[in-house]
Amino acid sequence: MFGEGILQGLYETARNFFGSYVDKDRLVTVQYPEERHQLPEATREFPFLLYDGPDPEAGLRCVACQICEKECPPRCIHIEKSKDKKPDFVGKQQFYPAVFDIDVSVCMSCQICVEVCPFDAIRMDNEYELSTSNRFGGLLYTKRELAKPNEYYRKIHPTEAAETDDRRAKEAEEAKAKAAAAAAAAAAKAAQVAAIPAVAANGATGNGAAPKPAEQPADKKPVNQ
Ligand code: SF4
Numbered sequence: 001m002f003g004e005g006i007l008q009g010l011y012e013t014a015r016n017f018f019g020s021y022v023d024k025d026r027l028v029t030v031q032y033p034e035e036r037h038q039l040p041e042a043t044r045e046f047p048f049l050l051y052d053g054p055d056p057e058a059g060l061r062c063v064a065c066q067i068c069e070k071e072c073p074p075r076c077i078h079i080e081k082s083k084d085k086k087p088d089f090v091g092k093q094q095f096y097p098a099v100f101d102i103d104v105s106v107c108m109s110c111q112i113c114v115e116v117c118p119f120d121a122i123r124m125d126n127e128y129e130l131s132t133s134n135r136f137g138g139l140l141y142t143k144r145e146l147a148k149p150n151e152y153y154r155k156i157h158p159t160e161a162a163e164t165d166d167r168r169a170k171e172a173e174e175a176k177a178k179a180a181a182a183a184a185a186a187a188a189k190a191a192q193v194a195a196i197p198a199v200a201a202n203g204a205t206g207n208g209a210a211p212k213p214a215e216q217p218a219d220k221k222p223v224n225q
């Protein structure tokens with residue numbers, strides 16, 4: 001019937017409108033800001049940088065590889081790589097960002113920076129109350145403002161954070177085992193090299209007997225008198 005869909009829509013709207021006076025579940029809005037919806041775990045707003053341990057500077061996971069800066073569609077990430085290095089979570093010396101800024105006024109929350117980061121260093125925050133009257137400086141977030149601890153990540157995205165933590169712990173274990181195997185191999189090789197001069201010094205005499213003279217060619221042998 002012509003207009004049946006419209007009538008069904010109007011009926012549903014009326015049912016929810018009048019029903020909301022008696023049934024709170026029919027209310028689709030809340031009295032913000034006094035009331036707030038519980039955000040779903042997959043909510044994403046703008047990126048933040050993760051750090052481990054108590055020090056945001058020393059524990060920052062970012063190694064300033066600049067992949068996210070290159071892949072960000074609106075180019076709102078700005079990174080300057082450090083001149084020196086610091087150890088990462090597996091003890092490998094890595095660069096770190098001397099400068100890491102994100103212009104949140106330009107960011108489109110696409111999460112590409114998160115997808116391309118090989119170091120689990122950047123994740124999407126669910127913070128959305130960022131309004132400011134300072135249009136430019138107020139929405140340009142520096143490394144200090146972007147850095148948040150792993151505990152915060154566990155709180156806002158518990159499932160994803162648990163998966164990341166498990167994988168990183170496994171990677172750290174593997175790196176540790178690999179380093180131990182490499183150290184053992186190097187020590188064995190060093191011991192082998194150190195043994196060669198000792199063999200050369202007394203290995204020729206064996207049990208201390210005088211070394212045999214070199215065999216002379218037949219035509220140079222001394223003639224018996
Ligand atoms: S979420 Fe998208 S737009 Fe925002 S910083 Fe990351 S890559 Fe750029």
Ligand code: SF4
Nearest residue numbers: 062063065066068117
């Ligand atoms: S956040 Fe990740 S991809 Fe971006 S520079 Fe740091 S380590 Fe590289």
